Amino acid sequence: MAIHLGANQYGKAESRVVRIYRDTPRHQIRDLNVSSALRGRFEDAHTTGDQAEVLPTDTQKNTAFAFAKEKGVGAIEDFALTLGDHFLEATPAADGARVEIEEYPWERILVDGQEHDHSFVRSGSGVRSTIVNVEGRGAERRAHVVSGIHDLTVLKSTGSEFHGFRKDKYTTLPETDDRILATSLVARWRYDHTEVDWDKSYDEIKGLLLEQFARIHSYALQQTLYGMGSAVLERHPEVAEIKFSAPNKHHFLVDLSPFAVENPGEVFIAADRPYGLIEATVVRDDATDAGSAWHAVPGFC
Numbered sequence: 001m002a003i004h005l006g007a008n009q010y011g012k013a014e015s016r017v018v019r020i021y022r023d024t025p026r027h028q029i030r031d032l033n034v035s036s037a038l039r040g041r042f043e044d045a046h047t048t049g050d051q052a053e054v055l056p057t058d059t060q061k062n063t064a065f066a067f068a069k070e071k072g073v074g075a076i077e078d079f080a081l082t083l084g085d086h087f088l089e090a091t092p093a094a095d096g097a098r099v100e101i102e103e104y105p106w107e108r109i110l111v112d113g114q115e116h117d118h119s120f121v122r123s124g125s126g127v128r129s130t131i132v133n134v135e136g137r138g139a140e141r142r143a144h145v146v147s148g149i150h151d152l153t154v155l156k157s158t159g160s161e162f163h164g165f166r167k168d169k170y171t172t173l174p175e176t177d178d179r180i181l182a183t184s185l186v187a188r189w190r191y192d193h194t195e196v197d198w199d200k201s202y203d204e205i206k207g208l209l210l211e212q213f214a215r216i217h218s219y220a221l222q223q224t225l226y227g228m229g230s231a232v233l234e235r236h237p238e239v240a241e242i243k244f245s246a247p248n249k250h251h252f253l254v255d256l257s258p259f260a261v262e263n264p265g266e267v268f269i270a271a272d273r274p275y276g277l278i279e280a281t282v283v284r285d286d287a288t289d290a291g292s293a294w295h296a297v298p299g300f301c
């Protein structure tokens with residue numbers, strides 16, 4: 001029987017790197033979840049058990065912590081690119097490095113109306129992320145950056161309709177011209193190149209996604225996502241494409257008529273599951289080739 005090793009990669013997942021800047025009494029915090037993986041010529045590690053080419057996952061983890069001190073943590077995209085380049089340099093058998101980083105947002109606690117210097121509260125407005133893939137060395141080097149946000153939970157209490165849909169004998173959903181629209185948005189966008197002011201781009205794209213969600217009068221979550229994605233591509237030439245995965249967090253009007261109480265769109269039950277799951281990509285006609293940018297990104301169509 002002929003068998004061979006198929007696609008493989010290895011690395012350290014979810015190193016929780018917390019970097020405090022304490023050079024002044026006003027501390028700063030960067031709270032990261034770092035995952036790295038190497039792929040390339042690692043057949044022997046699998047087929048014969050020879051680990052000569054394997055930079056241990058433990059070393060990858062140590063490097064993330066050491067770089068947080070030695071190089072500092074700026075934009076997560078820069079930190080991921082630095083780690084990716086380093087891992088390729090340190091591991092001759094590696095053809096590609098994938099570094100994924102999530103950043104958990106902290107806000108300063110207000111005391112007597114003033115931002116406290118060293119006390120923070122986790123903020124609930126979405127988790128920033130990046131996935132960097134670096135391949136090749138020297139003139140052959142190519143880097144792909146996909147950044148995004150998840151757990152961005154948004155709701156509009158009107159300005160959302162859903163009607164005119166196809167019906168068959170199993171359709172019971174009533175048409176509506178006024179419903180709650182809510183989702184916990186996952187958005188990831190692929191950058192065209194790496195000459196980007198990452199923090200500025202992220203802040204503006206997040207702001208734009210929220211603004212468009214509010215502004216767009218929705219006829220379906222599909223149409224809202226397309227509008228949000230189009231706005232990002234129109235205003236951000238550095239973005240080649242944007243992907244969304246959006247659970248439709250259904251809010252059903254509660255029937256209060258058994259109690260002789262009217263309910264004109266005021267009391268809802270927030271259903272946990274099942275949920276509609278709407279996924280879409282909005283892409284420039286002339287987008288650059290994605291290459292390995294989406295390598296090992298689960299949960300998107």
Ligand SMILES: O=c1[nH]c(=O)c2[nH]c(=O)[nH]c2[nH]1
Pocket residue numbers: 162173219220221222248276278
């Ligand atoms: O925005 C929506 N899109 C759908 O495809 C759909 N299907 C459904 O039952 N409700 C909704 N809402």
